Amino acid sequence: MALGIYIHIPFCLSKCPYCDFNSIVLDSGLAEEYVKSLLKEIQTFSESQAVSMVAKTIYFGGGTPSILKASQLSEILETVFSSFEVKSDAEISLEANPGTLAKEKVKKLRKSGFNRVSLGVQSFGDKELKILGRAHNSKQVIKSYKILRKYFNNLSLDLIFGIPGQSLKTWSENLNMALKLRPEHLSVYSLTIEEGTPFYYLWKQGKLGLPDEEGVRKMYLEGINLLKAQGYRQYELSNFACKGFECQHNLRYWQGKEYIGFGAGAHSYFQGVRWGNIRGIKEYVELSEKNSLLIDFRERLTQSQKINEFILLGLRMTEGIDLKKLKEDLNFDLEKFKKEEVGELIKKKFLKKEKERLRLSRKGILVSDSIIQKLVP
Amino acid sequence: MDQRYIRNFSIIAHIDHGKSTLADRFLEFTHTLPPREMREQVLDNMDLERERGITIKAHAIRMDYKNEEGNEYILNLIDTPGHVDFTYEVSRSLAACEGALLVVDASQGVEAQTISNLFLALENNLAIIPIINKIDLPGAQIDLVKNQLKELLGVEEQEIILASAKQGIGIEKILERIIQKIPPPSGADTNPLKGLIFDSVFDQYRGAIPYIKIKDGSLKKGDRIKFFSNQKEYDVDEVGYLRLKLVPTESLSVGEVGYVIANVKNVTDTKVGDTITSANNPATEPLPGFKDIKSMVFSGFYPADSENYAELRDAMDKLKMNDASLTFEPESSNALGFGFRCGFLGLLHLEIVQERLRREYGQPIIATVPNVEYRVTLKDGKIVYIENPALLPPTDKVEKIEEPFVLVQIISPSEYIGNIMKLVMERRGVYKTTEYVDKTRVSLHFDLPLSEIIFDFYDKLKSITRGYASLDYELEDFRESDLVKLSILINGDPVDALSAIVHRGKAYFWGRNLCQKLRELIPRQLFEVAIQAAIGSKVISRETVSPLRKNVTAKCYGGDITRKRKLLERQKEGKKRMKQIGSVEIPQEAFLAILQVER
Numbered sequence: 007m008a009l010g011i012y013i014h015i016p017f018c019l020s021k022c023p024y025c026d027f028n029s030i031v032l033d034s035g036l037a038e039e040y041v042k043s044l045l046k047e048i049q050t051f052s053e054s055q056a057v058s059m060v061a062k063t064i065y066f067g068g069g070t071p072s073i074l075k076a077s078q079l080s081e082i083l084e085t086v087f088s089s090f091e092v093k094s095d096a097e098i099s100l101e102a103n104p105g106t107l108a109k110e111k112v113k114k115l116r117k118s119g120f121n122r123v124s125l126g127v128q129s130f131g132d133k134e135l136k137i138l139g140r141a142h143n144s145k146q147v148i149k150s151y152k153i154l155r156k157y158f159n160n161l162s163l164d165l166i167f168g169i170p171g172q173s174l175k176t177w178s179e180n181l182n183m184a185l186k187l188r189p190e191h192l193s194v195y196s197l198t199i200e201e202g203t204p205f206y207y208l209w210k211q212g213k214l215g216l217p218d219e220e221g222v223r224k225m226y227l228e229g230i231n232l233l234k235a236q237g238y239r240q241y242e243l244s245n246f247a248c249k250g251f252e253c254q255h256n257l258r259y260w261q262g263k264e265y266i267g268f269g270a271g272a273h274s275y276f277q278g279v280r281w282g283n284i285r286g287i288k289e290y291v292e293l294s295e296k297n298s299l300l301i302d303f304r305e306r307l308t309q310s311q312k313i314n315e316f317i318l319l320g321l322r323m324t325e326g327i328d329l330k331k332l333k334e335d336l337n338f339d340l341e342k343f344k345k346e347e348v349g350e351l352i353k354k355k356f357l358k359k360e361k362e363r364l365r366l367s368r369k370g371i372l373v374s375d376s377i378i379q380k381l382v383p
Numbered sequence: 384m385d386q387r388y389i390r391n392f393s394i395i396a397h398i399d400h401g402k403s404t405l406a407d408r409f410l411e412f413t414h415t416l417p418p419r420e421m422r423e424q425v426l427d428n429m430d431l432e433r434e435r436g437i438t439i440k441a442h443a444i445r446m447d448y449k450n451e452e453g454n455e456y457i458l459n460l461i462d463t464p465g466h467v468d469f470t471y472e473v474s475r476s477l478a479a480c481e482g483a484l485l486v487v488d489a490s491q492g493v494e495a496q497t498i499s500n501l502f503l504a505l506e507n508n509l510a511i512i513p514i515i516n517k518i519d520l521p522g523a524q525i526d527l528v529k530n531q532l533k534e535l536l537g538v539e540e541q542e543i544i545l546a547s548a549k550q551g552i553g554i555e556k557i558l559e560r561i562i563q564k565i566p567p568p569s570g571a572d573t574n575p576l577k578g579l580i581f582d583s584v585f586d587q588y589r590g591a592i593p594y595i596k597i598k599d600g601s602l603k604k605g606d607r608i609k610f611f612s613n614q615k616e617y618d619v620d621e622v623g624y625l626r627l628k629l630v631p632t633e634s635l636s637v638g639e640v641g642y643v644i645a646n647v648k649n650v651t652d653t654k655v656g657d658t659i660t661s662a663n664n665p666a667t668e669p670l671p672g673f674k675d676i677k678s679m680v681f682s683g684f685y686p687a688d689s690e691n692y693a694e695l696r697d698a699m700d701k702l703k704m705n706d707a708s709l710t711f712e713p714e715s716s717n718a719l720g721f722g723f724r725c726g727f728l729g730l731l732h733l734e735i736v737q738e739r740l741r742r743e744y745g746q747p748i749i750a751t752v753p754n755v756e757y758r759v760t761l762k763d764g765k766i767v768y769i770e771n772p773a774l775l776p777p778t779d780k781v782e783k784i785e786e787p788f789v790l791v792q793i794i795s796p797s798e799y800i801g802n803i804m805k806l807v808m809e810r811r812g813v814y815k816t817t818e819y820v821d822k823t824r825v826s827l828h829f830d831l832p833l834s835e836i837i838f839d840f841y842d843k844l845k846s847i848t849r850g851y852a853s854l855d856y857e858l859e860d861f862r863e864s865d866l867v868k869l870s871i872l873i874n875g876d877p878v879d880a881l882s883a884i885v886h887r888g889k890a891y892f893w894g895r896n897l898c899q900k901l902r903e904l905i906p907r908q909l910f911e912v913a914i915q916a917a918i919g920s921k922v923i924s925r926e927t928v929s930p931l932r933k934n935v936t937a938k939c940y941g942g943d944i945t946r947k948r949k950l951l952e953r954q955k956e957g958k959k960r961m962k963q964i965g966s967v968e969i970p971q972e973a974f975l976a977i978l979q980v981e982r
Contacts, residue, residue, distance in 0.1 A: 012942055196935070198936065219932055219933055220932060220933075222933060223932050223933040226933065226935070243935060243936075259942055259944065265942055267942050272942070273942035273943045273944070273945070274942070275942065275944065280944065280945050282943065282945065303945075305945065311948060314948055314951060314952065315944060315948055318944075318947065318948060318951055319944065346966075350966055351909075354909070354910060356909060371935065372932065372933050372934070372935060373909055373931050373932075373933065373934045373935065374934070374935045374936075375934045375935055375936055376908070376909055376931055376934045377909070378951065379951065379954050379955060379958060380909075382951060382955055
C-alpha cells in the first residue's frame, strides 16, 4: 500500500509574526524528547499495520526541520526506512531555513537520504525580511543556496508576496533574484493574515500597511507571467516547477491520496479517515511517554465531504478535476448537478473544460475561492 | 349579582405614565391576588409587553372591594392596549366600561394619545376620574397639570386626585371615587342577551374564548348562543370571570364582565366588538360600534431560510389563533421564494408579530418594505385594491391611484410648531387646525398620507421636539396622489421584494438612497453587479458593485485538509442564507436594511 509520510518538526529559531503554524522557539532539551516521541510514534504505527506499506514520499515540514542536528534528522529518517518500505526513487524533502545550513550538515543530510530541500527564502530584500520577522538576511540566502546546490539537484524556494510595504517593483526584483538561482521548484505564496498572529492585531488596528487588493493581484499575475516565461510550469495555485520536479508529496494531498503524519499537530488521511494529532508539543511528548493516544480528532469522511474535498483540492491543480472520476468514484455528476453554475463560469471564462477535465482559467485562478464555493454541492 | 354593586372601568394613560403600576396597587389593596402571585406589571403577561412597557393585548381582572360604608362591590378593571395601532380595540374595551380613570404623569402632562383615548371614552359616555400620578417625583408640576385637566375636562380642582402609584398614595381615594362617581352598569336581566366581545384569547384545548361584558340579559352554562356578525351558533360549556386565570361561575348576569367557553374553533369567529346573543331569544339589534378589522399596513413575510416555509406557515396559523387582527395569504417572490402577504393594524403590530414569530416559534423572517393599501382605478373603470407593490398593474392600464389619508393629531409644546410644520410638509401633509391645550401646549391637526407616517415619522417627531410631542391618528379616506412604482433591478432583473409604490416627487431621492444602501450591502461577486432604480422603463439611479478581483487562498496548510474543507463548508452555509437574483447573491441584510433607508 502506497503512502506519503509527513514528519512535523515544530521548532524555529524565532517565531515570525505572520505565522500560525504549529511551532515554537527551539528548546533543545524539549527537542530531544520530541525526537524520541516521534521515533516511538513511527514505530508504533508501523507495528500496528498488518500489511507492509510503501512510502512513496517523505516530507519533513515545520517549523524549521533543518534546525535539528543532522544526527537527529537522520535518526528519524532511519526509523522511517526501517518501518516502511522506501524505494530508491522516493522523494524525500526537507524544509530548511537559510542560516541553519552549515556545509558539513548539508553533506550529512544528503548522505542520510534526503534528496530535496525546500528553502524558506520568502524575500531577497533585507527590509522585507525584517518586516516578516525572519531570522535571516539575503546574504545568508545566497550562501545557503550555494551550499545546498553542491549536494542537491532538486531544490525549491518559498517566496511571499503582498508583504507590508512591498511594491510590484520590489516583488519583481525578488522573483528575478530567485530565477537567477535556477531552483527546480518555486512556491509563491500570498501573505495571509491569520487570526491570533501579531500581524492580525496590527492589521485590525490598521497599522500593517498591506498592499491593496489590486496591488496584490498584480504581484500574483507578475509571478505567474515571469515564471512561465522562464520555463516553470504552474501546476498548482501557488506552485511552479521545471518539468518532472513537481513536489510529489504535496500532490498527494491534492489528489486525495493517503498519507500519514507524525509529530505534534500532524495530519493524516488513511483508509477514508482524516485525523490530526494533538497540537501542543509538550502534551505530545507527555502523552507519548504515557503511551497514550496522540490523536486530537478523527473524522470518517462522508460522501458529501469527499465530494467537497475532491473539488476543493482538485481545482487547486492546473490539471483540474476529472469529471468522470468524480462521477464514477463519488457518484456526483457536477455538470448535471451544477449545470447553471458550470455553464455560466465557462461562458464567462472562469473555467475551462477540456475532454473530461474541468479546470480554472487564468482569470479563474485569481478568484478560485469564489468559484469553488459555487461548485461544491 | 346585583348590578348596583358592579363597577366597570378602564385606565387611560400615556405610555410610562404609570397605568400598570396603578393596576398593581389596586390588586394589592383589594387582596385580589395572593402575595406570591404578585409581581410588577402583573397584567402585562407577555414578555414583549413587559420589555417595551406597553400593553399589547387587552386584559381584564375582577376585584372584590368593601367600601367605607361596608358594602361589597365587584370592580372590573379592563386594561386597554396602549398604542395608536390598536385604537379600535381600545374603543371596544372602553365600550365595555361605565367609567375611566384618566391618569396623567405629573411631570409630563397630557399627551396626544391620552386625549384621543379620552375622546373615545367620552364618545362611549364614560364617567371620567382625573388622576395626577407620580406626584412624588422631583419634576412634578402639579399645578400646571391640574390646569391642563381642568381645561380639558371642565372639572373642578377638588375632583382631581393626586396620587403616586409607586408610593401607594391616593389608592383608596381612587377606589372610593370609582364607587361614587362611576355609575353601575345599565341594562336589564329580563332583556334578551347582549354580550359585547372586547377581546378573545385562544386556548389549545378549549378553543377561542371571548371576553365579554353582559350589556343585557344573562348567560349560563348550557345556553345556546349566537354571534351577530356571522350568525354562528354554539352551546355554552362554561362561563366565569377573570382573575389572571379563568374562574368558572354558575352564570354571568347583566353588568358583569367575564368569559365564555363554547368550543369556538377560531378567534376570527370571536371578533372584538361583535355581540353575542341568545340563539333562542335573540336581540333584534347588535350593540353599536362593531367594525371588521381593517389592515392598515402590509408586508411580505418570508422565511429567512426558504426551506422553512412550512414551519413558518404553522407558526403564522398558531399566532393567528391569538391575534384575530393579523391577516395573511400566501404569495411568492422571485427573490425570496414562498412567503405570505400579511396585513397589520400598524407598524408596531408588524414588529410585534415579527418578534413573536422569532421568539415564540423560532422562525426568523425577512419582511419586505411595509406599504399601505392602494386603491387603483383602471382605464376600464374597474377598481382594484393593491396590497403588494409588485402587483401594481402597468402604468398604461392605470387611470388613477389613490392612497389612504389619515387625520393626525400632534400635541407638543408650542415652541416646536415650526419644526413640526416642516416635518409634516416634507411628508406631504396638509395643515388643518391648531388649538391650545393650555398656555404652553398646542394640538395640531393635519391630513397626511398614511404611507408617510408608517415609517420613521414618530421617531422623527420625537427627535425634533426633544421627545415632547405625542402623536395620534385615524383613518379618513382614500385620495388621489401622483404615485409611481419604483422598481429595483439587479443586473437587469427586477427584484419584486424591493419594489415600492412612492410619490413621484420622492422617487428619485428614495431610489438613489436605496441603490447606495444596496451597493454597501451586496458583496462583490465574480462579475459586476449593476443596481438600478427605475420608474417604469426609465432608470433614475444606478450603482455598481465592482467584481471581485482576487480571492484565492494561497496556502493549503500542509496536510490539514479538514480545516480548509470546514472553512469552505462554513462559507457555503453562509451562502445558503443569501438570496439569488439571476446569478447575483444578495444577503438578507439587504432586504432588512431598506427599512432604514431615508425616504
